Amino acid sequence: MQTTIGAPQSSLFFEQALLPEGWARDVRITIVDGRVATLDADCAAMPDDDRHGCALPGLPNLHSHAFQRGMAGLAEIRGPAQDSFWTWRDVMYRFVARMTPDDVQAIAALAYVEMLEGGFTRVGEFHYLHHDRDGARFADPAQMSAAIIAAAAESGVGLTLLPVFYAYAGFGAQAPRAEQARFLHDIDGYARLIARAADIAATALPDAIVGVAPHSLRAVSPEQLGLLTALAADRPIHIHIAEQTGEVDACRAWSGQRPVEWLLDHAAVDARWCLVHATHMTDAEATAMARSGAVAGLCPITEANLGDGIFPTAPFLAAGGLYGLGSDSNVLIDATEEMRLLEYGQRLAHRSRNLLARATGRSTGGDIYTAALAGGAAALGVPSGLAVGLPADIVSLDLDHPSLVGRTGDGLIDALTFAAGRAGIDCVWRYGTKLVSHGRHHARARIVARYRTVLETLSG
Incomplete structure (x- = not known):
């Protein structure tokens, strides 16, 4: 089974986001066909936005x-x-x-x-x-x-x-x-x-x-x-x-x-x-x-x-x-x-x-x-960062994690790296499609079940 990526259109809102020019507040990103179509800072969220605390480029x-x-x-x-x-x-x-x-x-x-x-x-x-x-x-x-x-x-x-x-x-x-x-x-x-x-x-x-x-x-x-x-x-x-x-x-x-x-x-x-x-x-x-x-x-x-x-x-x-x-x-x-x-x-x-x-x-x-x-x-061989025209590869952090509470900007990355670890990761979008929610890949159970069968055979 193949994961379908490149959702036709969606919109995300983050309280803070790491952009190529540095950290920005109240960032709204629209995604069309897997790529960032618009990216605006210091703006208000729209009613249908998928809202999160912090965005990092994957x-x-x-x-x-x-x-x-x-x-x-x-x-x-x-x-x-x-x-x-x-x-x-x-x-x-x-x-x-x-x-x-x-x-x-x-x-x-x-x-x-x-x-x-x-x-x-x-x-x-x-x-x-x-x-x-x-x-x-x-x-x-x-x-x-x-x-x-x-x-x-x-x-x-x-x-x-x-x-x-x-x-x-x-x-x-x-x-x-x-x-x-x-x-x-x-x-x-x-x-x-x-x-x-x-x-x-x-x-x-x-x-x-x-x-x-x-x-x-x-x-x-x-x-x-x-x-x-x-x-x-x-x-x-x-x-x-x-x-x-x-x-x-x-x-x-x-x-x-x-x-x-x-x-x-x-x-x-x-x-x-x-x-x-x-x-x-x-x-x-x-x-x-x-x-x-x-x-x-x-x-x-x-x-x-x-x-x-x-x-x-x-x-x-x-x-x-x-x-x-x-x-x-x-x-x-x-x-x-x-x-x-x-x-x-x-x-x-x-x-x-x-x-x-x-x-x-x-x-x-x-x-x-x-x-x-x-x-x-x-x-x-690819460009990097969150910018218009680039693939929407985004990682959001769980700002309710105890090690991330009260942190902003690079302080969040310090806390993620040296304290929270991967438990601080909430959602992940790849080419505009959310593949991970609450730290868990949407296809994990099926993929793990097949992996288990293969490892049992190889170890037998």
């Missing part, structure tokens, strides 16, 4: 592997050796080995419902599960991508689909592992996948975008990276990079350079690019990355869960770098927790407070929110 989630929602909690048992990303990856390979397209759709639909309930209204789906369980190609090269698109349509979330190109197991074109057979492509097959996925997405979703995603420097050759950059044209380009120290060491052994250093020297990195994680950089790399215009794709919950490390915000932001937030492994889906953990990680690393506020007297929560909004939208 946040983009710039990095997700939706199918991994189904393995949340499965990799929390200590092994005989030192646990790391690499041991977690072995658990993931075993989990993914049995999944069908229907399984992927069921798991992704729940992940997307939880994203909407948690304040994310658009997702960048970094999708690398392409082929059948034995690695055989489907007759339709985009069959797995179609499952992701169907899950987005069913839940109503906005989608920037990022089909992943994966060819090798390690730097220097190492032969892929048997467990990676479902991920692999050559350039011609990948080009067909992109074209087919774009056709399906254009039919199923109102404002879908399809980008290009070389998985990582270890999974593509330099020649393939150049071809993929050309194939992308003006599409978004996303890549995992410098997530683990082992990756940095392997890249240096192969090339003599660190991953971000090598990429900036050998690819035309610009504002089309999102460098996901980029955790392990020198100050010089962080500065150069910021100046390239690329967005840093930060996933604090997953990076903490995997023991990856902490992103070097100070040199990156000092050079004007843009960042956005993603839920990555989807072990916990919560936009407010991503924001909170981003700041708390910096506090723990530097033994100081309010490090992501832009200047003295600035709100930490407010500055993280607006940075994640702008950087995430840029990475996903």
